[in-house]
Amino acid sequence: MRKRLVSGDIRPVDAGFSDLMRRYSPGLSTEAGDLIADLSYALSQQHSCINLDTGNSALIEELNALPIVGNGEKPTPLVMAGNKLYLHRYFQYEKMIALSLISRNKKVPTSESLDVDSKLGLTLFEYFGSPGSTVDWQQIAALQALTRQLTIITGGPGTGKTSTVVKILAILLEQDNSDDFIIKLAAPTGKAAMRLNQSIQQFLPQLPEKIRAKIPTGVSTIHRLLGSRRNGRTFRHNRDNPIAADLLIVDEVSMVDLTLMYRLLDALLPRTRLILLGDPEQLPSVEAGNVLADLCRNTAGYSAEFAIQVKALLGVDIPVRHKPRQLVDAMCHFDKSYRFSRDRGIGHLARSIRAGESLLVSSEDDEVKIFSLDTLAGNNLGKEITSYYFEYEMLIQNPKIDALTLLANFEQTRILCAVRDGALGIESLNAEIERYLEARNLKKIGQDFYHGRPIIITRNDYSLGLFNGDIGICIIDPKDHEIKTAFLNSAGELQLYLTSRLPPHETCFAMTVHKSQGSEFDHVTLILPGPTSDATEQLLTKELIYTAITRARHSIAIYTDQQTWTAALARTVERMSGISSFLTFTDMNDEQLDLF
Numbered sequence: 189m190r191k192r193l194v195s196g197d198i199r200p201v202d203a204g205f206s207d208l209m210r211r212y213s214p215g216l217s218t219e220a221g222d223l224i225a226d227l228s229y230a231l232s233q234q235h236s237c238i239n240l241d242t243g244n245s246a247l248i249e250e251l252n253a254l255p256i257v258g259n260g261e262k263p264t265p266l267v268m269a270g271n272k273l274y275l276h277r278y279f280q281y282e283k284m285i286a287l288s289l290i291s292r293n294k295k296v297p298t299s300e301s302l303d304v305d306s307k308l309g310l311t312l313f314e315y316f317g318s319p320g321s322t323v324d325w326q327q328i329a330a331l332q333a334l335t336r337q338l339t340i341i342t343g344g345p346g347t348g349k350t351s352t353v354v355k356i357l358a359i360l361l362e363q364d365n366s367d368d369f370i371i372k373l374a375a376p377t378g379k380a381a382m383r384l385n386q387s388i389q390q391f392l393p394q395l396p397e398k399i400r401a402k403i404p405t406g407v408s409t410i411h412r413l414l415g416s417r418r419n420g421r422t423f424r425h426n427r428d429n430p431i432a433a434d435l436l437i438v439d440e441v442s443m444v445d446l447t448l449m450y451r452l453l454d455a456l457l458p459r460t461r462l463i464l465l466g467d468p469e470q471l472p473s474v475e476a477g478n479v480l481a482d483l484c485r486n487t488a489g490y491s492a493e494f495a496i497q498v499k500a501l502l503g504v505d506i507p508v509r510h511k512p513r514q515l516v517d518a519m520c521h522f523d524k525s526y527r528f529s530r531d532r533g534i535g536h537l538a539r540s541i542r543a544g545e546s547l548l549v550s551s552e553d554d555e556v557k558i559f560s561l562d563t564l565a566g567n568n569l570g571k572e573i574t575s576y577y578f579e580y581e582m583l584i585q586n587p588k589i590d591a592l593t594l595l596a597n598f599e600q601t602r603i604l605c606a607v608r609d610g611a612l613g614i615e616s617l618n619a620e621i622e623r624y625l626e627a628r629n630l631k632k633i634g635q636d637f638y639h640g641r642p643i644i645i646t647r648n649d650y651s652l653g654l655f656n657g658d659i660g661i662c663i664i665d666p667k668d669h670e671i672k673t674a675f676l677n678s679a680g681e682l683q684l685y686l687t688s689r690l691p692p693h694e695t696c697f698a699m700t701v702h703k704s705q706g707s708e709f710d711h712v713t714l715i716l717p718g719p720t721s722d723a724t725e726q727l728l729t730k731e732l733i734y735t736a737i738t739r740a741r742h743s744i745a746i747y748t749d750q751q752t753w754t755a756a757l758a759r760t761v762e763r764m765s766g767i768s769s770f771l772t773f774t775d776m777n778d779e780q781l782d783l784f
Contacts, residue, residue, distance in 0.1 A: 202228040213254045234476045235764040236278040240271045272766050281450040286770035288453040292338040293518045309501035315355045323504045326352045329520035340464045340519045345738045346527025349465045350387040358395050361402045372433040373407040376443040377657040380706030381407040384439045416650050425455040433460050440706050441466035446477025470735045482767035488515040514771040541734045546754040557745045574624045576713050584640030587664050591674035594661045601711040603698040604736050606727050612717040617698035637662050637671045637687045642696050649691035701736045712740035716748035728756035
């Protein structure tokens with residue numbers, strides 16, 4: 189280990205953690221000490237555990253015999269589960285997430301269930317139409333959500349996840365005339381919460397008038413839902429003070445990390461119904477874990493009992509899994525896009541990325557345009573990238589333009605990059621755009637805050653209610669002619685903040701693909717230069733490209749070369765985790781499940 193430390197293959201903090209464990213287990217072998225250092229490093233790379241070589245049974249036996257290693261039933265710093273080595277905390281998070289989801293994966297109590305005779309089938313036909321002889325997976329997901337306590341709906345942008353949930357809410361509220369059925373809506377970030385709010389508003393006109401007013405549109409971040417305290421480390425709601433909700437709907441679950449998912453599930457009442465929405469093909473959470481992808485790793489399928497119910501109510505056949513897994517009947521995947529064509533443009537590109545096809549060409553309909561990186565060389569860079577903000581540039585020339593207009597226009601287009609540093613990283617691109625604005629007298633040299641500057645918050649500020657990823661626009665306040673920053677909250681309401689009070693932030697004409705999650709833009713410009721280091725190479729993955737492509741509603745321009753594109757699609761984000769094994773093989777008994 190010391191040799192690895194000197195060579196730079198292991199960080200001092202990893203070596204220090206291994207040395208700390210050695211104090212409590214003086215007989216620790218060098219090989220076991222190296223594994224513990226590896227675990228420390230793996231956690232910094234957002235893995236929740238490490239897999240041990242099953243062929244090295246002697247090492248596994250040594251670890252199991254150490255006083256610092258347990259099976260999770262008693263507090264020990266480390267836990268061995270099969271051939272996986274964990275920190276105790278992450279083992280408990282994964283196990284309890286699995287326990288909570290398994291405990292909710294059941295029919296709702298009869299007193300709370302809808303009438304599941306032919307009337308429910310007719311209601312589903314009324315809202316979704318008759319599927320004929322083919323399976324309408326939106327209809328299947330709705331039946332799951334109406335009759336079961338847990339539903340996980342997955343699919344890419346434009347596949348109808350939100351519209352399905354709105355119809356589910358309408359049917360629930362139509363059947364339940366009481367006013368005390370509490371529905372809560374949440375998303376990981378303020379931007380994702382705002383988008384869910386806007387999507388729900390968009391579908392309201394399609395519902396019967398008597399139901400529209402009952403549909404909740406207020407969406408909070410998960411942190412706000414949990415009641416984040418000002419220190420940002422603790423929450424008001426937990427197992428002892430649960431969230432009051434009969435139904436909780438969480439969007440963009442791919443962005444929810446392991447710790448936050450545990451906190452959320454731990455704060456729910458046992459009777460709370462839960463609907464999770466997300467796209468497992470997207471980039472995983474910034475923090476440890478890849479919860480949604482882990483839940484989807486092994487197809488749960490449908491039971492014969494549920495298939496019989498589907499046949500009786502909807503008249504269609506669904507595939508049955510004869511060896512059901514723990515989340516049987518809970519998961520439903522949408523693969524039909526109502527926004528994009530499967531055979532052209534953005535839809536075709538997204539589908540080819542999922543299929544591992546690497547040919548990159550412009551589409552005939554101009555939805556996808558491919559440019560060489562040479563287009564951005566030399567003096568062309570500023571002119572090329574600022575052209576995508578031409579309309580925004582015209583607007584900020586008017587010092588009296590209102591904040592809502594600027595925010596709405598700025599959200600129509602975005603430049604996305606894989607990296608922060610380098611000639612084509614976000615720092616260089618933002619600086620290039622600001623130099624252009626200085627040349628146009630729209631910004632003074634050295635001026636930090638100027639009319640029209642877009643900023644993104646980079647650290648949560650719970651006292652102000654501004655969170656990492658929130659985007660605002662600097663404007664001239666007409667009341668006092670001072671520069672302030674305007675943000676839209678999750679309810680779509682405008683709020684102004686003094687620039688001196690803002691938490692850490694940065695300019696965001698260009699932003700990383702990671703920061704764009706939970707957002708969508710009419711046009712996306714994606715810049716993917718070749719990797720300049722091992723670190724940047726690891727950032728260029730299939731999930732990053734898919735996430736970037738699916739941020740675009742109408743068009744995307746991609747600046748890259750075929751070699752970089754092909755190599756990136758060959759890399760996938762792999763995070764070690766044990767959640768899927770908890771959900772497949774489990775020794776959880778009824779007493780444990782009753783805890784939830």
